[in-house]
Amino acid sequence: VADPVQQAWPRRQVRPLGADTLASVDAWWRAANYLSIGQIYLLDNPLLERPLERDDIKPRLLGHWGTTPGLNFIYAHLNRVIREREQSTIYIAGPGHGGPGMVANAYLDGTYSEIYSGIDQSTDGVRKLFRQFSFPGGIPSHAAPETPGSINEGGELGYSLSHAYGAAFDNPELLVATVIGDGEAETGPLATAWHSNKFLDPLHDGVVLPILHLNGYKIANPTVLARIPEDELLELMRGYGHTPHVVSGGFDGEDPALVHERMAQTLDMVLNEIAEIKRKAAEGDTTRPAWPMIILRTPKGWTCPAEIDGLPVENTWRAHQVPLANARDTEAHTRILEDWMRKYRPEELFDETGAPVELVTRLAPDGELRMSATPHANGGLLRRELALPDFRDYAVAVEEPGAVSGEATRTLGGWLADVIRDNPDNFRIFGPDETASNRLAPAVYEYSDKQWNAEVLPVDEHLARAGRIMEVLSEHQCQGWLEGYLLTGRHGLMNSYEAFIHIVDSMFNQHAKWLKVSRDIPWRRPVSSLNYLLSSHVWRQDHNGFSHQDPGFIDHVVNKKADVVRVYLPPDANTLLSTYDHCLRSVDYVNVVVAGKQPSPQWLDMDAAIAHCTRGLGIWEWAGTEVAGEQPDVVLGCAGDVPTLEVLAAASILRRELPGLKVRVVNVVDLMRLQDVREHPHGLSDREFDTIFTSDRPIVFAYHGYPWLIHRLTYRRAAHANLHVRGYKEEGTTTTPFDMVMLNDLDRYHLVIDVIDRVPGLASSQAGLRQRMQDARLHARQYTREHGEDLPEVTDWSWAGSQGHSQESATERTDDTGSDNV
Amino acid sequence: VADPVQQAWPRRQVRPLGADTLASVDAWWRAANYLSIGQIYLLDNPLLERPLERDDIKPRLLGHWGTTPGLNFIYAHLNRVIREREQSTIYIAGPGHGGPGMVANAYLDGTYSEIYSGIDQSTDGVRKLFRQFSFPGGIPSHAAPETPGSINEGGELGYSLSHAYGAAFDNPELLVATVIGDGEAETGPLATAWHSNKFLDPLHDGVVLPILHLNGYKIANPTVLARIPEDELLELMRGYGHTPHVVSGGFDGEDPALVHERMAQTLDMVLNEIAEIKRKAAEGDTTRPAWPMIILRTPKGWTCPAEIDGLPVENTWRAHQVPLANARDTEAHTRILEDWMRKYRPEELFDETGAPVELVTRLAPDGELRMSATPHANGGLLRRELALPDFRDYAVAVEEPGAVSGEATRTLGGWLADVIRDNPDNFRIFGPDETASNRLAPAVYEYSDKQWNAEVLPVDEHLARAGRIMEVLSEHQCQGWLEGYLLTGRHGLMNSYEAFIHIVDSMFNQHAKWLKVSRDIPWRRPVSSLNYLLSSHVWRQDHNGFSHQDPGFIDHVVNKKADVVRVYLPPDANTLLSTYDHCLRSVDYVNVVVAGKQPSPQWLDMDAAIAHCTRGLGIWEWAGTEVAGEQPDVVLGCAGDVPTLEVLAAASILRRELPGLKVRVVNVVDLMRLQDVREHPHGLSDREFDTIFTSDRPIVFAYHGYPWLIHRLTYRRAAHANLHVRGYKEEGTTTTPFDMVMLNDLDRYHLVIDVIDRVPGLASSQAGLRQRMQDARLHARQYTREHGEDLPEVTDWSWAGSQGHSQESATERTDDTGSDNV
Numbered sequence A, B: 001v002a003d004p005v006q007q008a009w010p011r012r013q014v015r016p017l018g019a020d021t022l023a024s025v026d027a028w029w030r031a032a033n034y035l036s037i038g039q040i041y042l043l044d045n046p047l048l049e050r051p052l053e054r055d056d057i058k059p060r061l062l063g064h065w066g067t068t069p070g071l072n073f074i075y076a077h078l079n080r081v082i083r084e085r086e087q088s089t090i091y092i093a094g095p096g097h098g099g100p101g102m103v104a105n106a107y108l109d110g111t112y113s114e115i116y117s118g119i120d121q122s123t124d125g126v127r128k129l130f131r132q133f134s135f136p137g138g139i140p141s142h143a144a145p146e147t148p149g150s151i152n153e154g155g156e157l158g159y160s161l162s163h164a165y166g167a168a169f170d171n172p173e174l175l176v177a178t179v180i181g182d183g184e185a186e187t188g189p190l191a192t193a194w195h196s197n198k199f200l201d202p203l204h205d206g207v208v209l210p211i212l213h214l215n216g217y218k219i220a221n222p223t224v225l226a227r228i229p230e231d232e233l234l235e236l237m238r239g240y241g242h243t244p245h246v247v248s249g250g251f252d253g254e255d256p257a258l259v260h261e262r263m264a265q266t267l268d269m270v271l272n273e274i275a276e277i278k279r280k281a282a283e284g285d286t287t288r289p290a291w292p293m294i295i296l297r298t299p300k301g302w303t304c305p306a307e308i309d310g311l312p313v314e315n316t317w318r319a320h321q322v323p324l325a326n327a328r329d330t331e332a333h334t335r336i337l338e339d340w341m342r343k344y345r346p347e348e349l350f351d352e353t354g355a356p357v358e359l360v361t362r363l364a365p366d367g368e369l370r371m372s373a374t375p376h377a378n379g380g381l382l383r384r385e386l387a388l389p390d391f392r393d394y395a396v397a398v399e400e401p402g403a404v405s406g407e408a409t410r411t412l413g414g415w416l417a418d419v420i421r422d423n424p425d426n427f428r429i430f431g432p433d434e435t436a437s438n439r440l441a442p443a444v445y446e447y448s449d450k451q452w453n454a455e456v457l458p459v460d461e462h463l464a465r466a467g468r469i470m471e472v473l474s475e476h477q478c479q480g481w482l483e484g485y486l487l488t489g490r491h492g493l494m495n496s497y498e499a500f501i502h503i504v505d506s507m508f509n510q511h512a513k514w515l516k517v518s519r520d521i522p523w524r525r526p527v528s529s530l531n532y533l534l535s536s537h538v539w540r541q542d543h544n545g546f547s548h549q550d551p552g553f554i555d556h557v558v559n560k561k562a563d564v565v566r567v568y569l570p571p572d573a574n575t576l577l578s579t580y581d582h583c584l585r586s587v588d589y590v591n592v593v594v595a596g597k598q599p600s601p602q603w604l605d606m607d608a609a610i611a612h613c614t615r616g617l618g619i620w621e622w623a624g625t626e627v628a629g630e631q632p633d634v635v636l637g638c639a640g641d642v643p644t645l646e647v648l649a650a651a652s653i654l655r656r657e658l659p660g661l662k663v664r665v666v667n668v669v670d671l672m673r674l675q676d677v678r679e680h681p682h683g684l685s686d687r688e689f690d691t692i693f694t695s696d697r698p699i700v701f702a703y704h705g706y707p708w709l710i711h712r713l714t715y716r717r718a719a720h721a722n723l724h725v726r727g728y729k730e731e732g733t734t735t736t737p738f739d740m741v742m743l744n745d746l747d748r749y750h751l752v753i754d755v756i757d758r759v760p761g762l763a764s765s766q767a768g769l770r771q772r773m774q775d776a777r778l779h780a781r782q783y784t785r786e787h788g789e790d791l792p793e794v795t796d797w798s799w800a801g802s803q804g805h806s807q808e809s810a811t812e813r814t815d816d817t818g819s820d821n822v
């Protein structure tokens, strides 16, 4: 009987390549290099069937050569071992600006022609391949979504290794070959990603093989890791928990054949080491292995002209981009380009039809073993729908609005625990050590632990070699892992403090851009949405101060394409459940969900919650004092749990104090509903908007975040001139919850004042009430200064239903800090 | 004669502490611990002069104990060596949530009472000290601006080490003792910051002493570095280029006296090693030293109760925050707290007046040697104004608007070179390997090189052991270094690609918050503004594609307090010079300047540029076709170099095609001018705004970034209903510059269409012109698809002055990619 581990991770003898194999590996490398240069430079005469002329050359030379020969070299060598071992492999190009190389390899693989029918393996196909690169209407210069086999654009550097681990989780038979630029290695996200190996389970996860590409330079400078003594570098890699293997070569004109030999033997050795680790793990060994990694030291721009115009180019930073910046200005420059390209001997590599010859392709794997064709790099192909337990079964029972108190994220945690139970190998929760603080835990530990492969002590809880919950104190790592996991066809979410999610603003950008572009690429299948759960939000960061208060991620997100982004602010537990069920079913979005974790009143029973979430917003008739058939006098809008609470408290004051005032209360869950339907697919038409918010009544809107966002979403609405928004205006510190809302004029008393100031006639007639509200604010503030907590009137307030009174009895104090808000 | 290096960095014999010294170090530590716990828990009975009662305890317990005993331990030991060596030292607390500790130490130092007069060294002072902590109206829980001696809030973790290096640059006599949380060490920014030692000059810079605080846990999980074998950790530190020293202790009830001994000896050894390195450097040794660092392994929450309610607390994650989450609910809990506090023997530490006794304070340094009183931590005290060469001398000569072409950032580079020359020790330029790509270099290398302390090869250019230009491929590091440099009283700027500056969104947040709070703290003196220069912007990232296109940093920035943020979009070189001169003179702001690097027309001569920048915006009369005394028919607004070019091109088409149309052209440099003066100090009054933009004419506004930002800034203006904004709407790829503006409808032809569609009467009468504009777009697009470059009509376009014609002669092609746009 075949041992599945042995089959997935076979061992092979390490021996010299042999002339034939060597010739093939080298031929692939030369062909890929040739095709890369062609993409950067040529419009025509792709296979140099005639002397190169000025007009064969592109007028604008765009792209990056420097990293490319290294990427191609690695690809060629991986091809051999993949074929020999039938090793399922995905290739991650950290320096994604080596796009020409990734395209060239996919073209040689045949994948490119299968996907892009215009570009076949013929001279004309090569011409088209060259022309389209970095060309208007063509393809981008990076390892973009358009590039077969890519899940890492690599434009913004730093995420290759995190993406790689994300791809490896729950793919026990997958090899993730990851090329890390030595410049890229200087970024923070990459520098911490090395430690991902403490979060990988050799038994249930795949293998990440980091290949540190030490070509010595970044754009215009040497790199740190290339300029420390090799001993120091080896210590660093061992300190990261790896067993490093060095392959160095190609300098001072060294024959590439020699470097091929060294690389091939190293790769075989390394894969054998991996096979050995896999075997041991299968046998029950749970010690953390020192996974092998490769340090590949080669010249930047390897094989390009050594000098151009009297300056060294190969093996310097000058090779980074387009080594020969202008190949059309002089005949001499055109000749340099031609000589350079002919050095690869294209006539040996392509037949008379323009197709790559057998010498080039014979060592390459077939079908899905081709790295450019692996389904893992087009994760939608592999994606299985989640088995989602019925979220309605987890509902908080709400007999009357506001009658019970609950913690929204804790309730969600109960459901997520069962999501974990029912999806044991394709769903994970990621967080920067905040899953407990955000109160998803302990519930989510019910059927799974936190995955952890470093030392475990008896005192530890919920740590295990394999687990669905991933916690590392790096938002970058969480995001990168999750992205890699999703792009390879799985599901997950990231929970984080609202303020610190800005740490991944730029990573979100890149992912949103990836999704936007992917939508228009027919062969890219939809992937699961990237789901954020932001808690410990701006209003309830009780243990921390101003540094932990920032609701601006929403603002950041809505700048991206409307097709791709969704923002939800469920006001209580049942709406959070309904929202999250929706998010986990969706594809190709980024869903941002902001939810509270502190005990707070529950407004909607499950049926109402579902209806409310389906509409995305709605009038809460039970909260208002409208008269059927008449226009309201004022609309109180709210979005977010704390603003909702304050609006309802304000409504109850108005109900008591101004019983004749017709108040409409509108709650918004799906923020994009506020936008115009022409701007966002979730947007309301003007007619719908006017129906709900009126076109001419004052609207006092209490919003979770920066108030101007609501203006930006609604500035074209008829009622916009009457819209008055309260929100976070960057005032805060370590203080009580009610003091926080008062600091930002979002409190119930101030909302009543806003109503008085805006409803015609009230300003003069209700000066007394207005003054009482001001006094109430003062009193509330003074109380906190004396007692260090909010006054009972506020903390004990609860909605008393339609009796027309608010109830201020102490059912449950809601200002307990819960000692986990860290 | 005294040797200054020996004086600044003396050597001392390493020997046992001796009983007296030991007693003092321990007394400080106990006192600081006691005062930390008091802050977290007590309202009254501060020195436990009577039994602790329920009402002595705060109702809301907020703060973090876990990290605090370690921070205090280190502080106590540093005190001794600082006093003995008169060593100028600043203390950076990575885990800034150890705020109670930092406050306690400053209080014991006496600094706290000097600064906050209410809080003197008496029982009543201690009471106030306790009460204010995390209390409404009091002080925040972190090492915030309110905390004497702090330059690192440490709320958002990860920046301590970068800040530390920033503080060390150009402070050759300063020791920067930097405590790094083992959780913090998992963040990306911290993980890469270790490599800062390759950018430090032992001769001209200070010394960073990293103290990795291995207390084993973060919030709810163990930490990676605490759970790898010590060998591996030592290799990691050596791999980072350090000489590690381990101090481990306090476990299983070990007597702290023993740990004190080990720590003291290690610290003396380490400081002697540092002195030796300094001496060698002074003697001309330029090898990169393996700077010592300390690994301090102690229990999290050291000295708190071992168990509470049957669960282990000390030396577990449960000690992270408030170990005894409720000290008022039961008598037993109150007793636990009392016993815990009495363990420190407060009666030995404070005299009958409540002041710390001599035993506690005698080993502490005096005056500015106190870490809480070092002027380096209140950098404004040390700040010297920059000597700024007259920027007018660097002007591009502009005889006629648009007559010459120039590269704005290259021009700025010339001036910055001389700023460097004239300020050789307090001005630096930071960038993620983009200073050349952004074209500040090579000019800025004229009087200084790039500082680099790793290996240098003959092929390298402009690298030196000491230099003013700092380049590392980490936006986090650049930002962190710059922040540390500014907060210790120096000047600088960071240049970056516009898109990738989002990488530091959250760091910007924290710095902006720091500045906002500092403004209200009388003893904090103003520091130099944090200046960004964003180039290679959204419209001209020619070599890269969609991933490099994002103008949203501006949107992010304007969410912060108006007092603190400024945004400038100079349209050409002279306006950039004038803007930057202003930025480098300013204090306490974050200045965001977005500027082009590609050749483009120069509009204003220096006098006009100064006037324009002083106003912040202005009507370009020469560009419009207004008739004196009459209202314009349409206003063309623009902000940003590319939008300005397109608006002027549109204006010239309108001038030719619709000579009767009265067009006003308004250019905006200072974006905040658009806002209401009640919202931003730079804002225009409504009257001023209406004068410039009219209150009722159509405004077509071409904006550099996301168009909705302009709406958000102007939604209250009378003309807002007539305002039509074009900008980047997230459409892009690797294509030509003009194709980019067309993709986003910001091109000249589309602007003309917008005018036709919006000026009453034109829609019907100018259908022909409208159609020609559409055809021109189509033609332009097709041209790019065929030729791979923009059509000559566009690239060769130049403003032809008041003759009423645009000139389409090839003076200079402006679409050269310059081969540095990487």
Ligand SMILES: Cc1ncc(C[n+]2csc(CCOP(=O)(O)OP(=O)(O)O)c2C)c(N)n1
Residues within 6 Å of the ligand: A066, A067, A095, A097, A154, A155, A156, A157, A158, A180, A181, A182, A183, A184, A185, A187, A213, A215, A216, A217, A218, A219, A223, A300, A320, B432, B433, B434, B473, B475, B500, B503, B822
């Ligand atoms: C986060 C980030 N900062 C800056 C850049 C600009 N940039 C593009 S390529 C490059 C150098 C990359 O060097 P390396 O990773 O060594 O790649 P290679 O040498 O293989 O080209 C830089 C700094 C970027 N792409 N991403």
Ligand SMILES: Cc1ncc(C[n+]2csc(CCOP(=O)(O)OP(=O)(O)O)c2C)c(N)n1
Residues within 6 Å of the ligand: A432, A433, A434, A473, A475, A500, A503, A822, B066, B067, B095, B097, B154, B155, B156, B157, B158, B180, B181, B182, B183, B184, B185, B187, B213, B215, B216, B217, B218, B219, B223, B300, B320
């Ligand atoms: C970037 C960031 N992510 C998450 C948090 C939330 N957080 C606060 S404290 C903490 C643990 C810190 O652990 P460590 O650095 O070891 O500090 P210590 O153990 O000394 O308290 C975390 C994750 C944070 N403050 N910053």
Ligand SMILES: [Mg+2]
Residues within 6 Å of the ligand: A181, A182, A183, A213, A214, A215, A216, A217, A218, A223, A300
């Ligand atoms: Mg490199």
Ligand SMILES: [Mg+2]
Residues within 6 Å of the ligand: B181, B182, B183, B213, B214, B215, B216, B217, B218, B223, B300
């Ligand atoms: Mg710790």
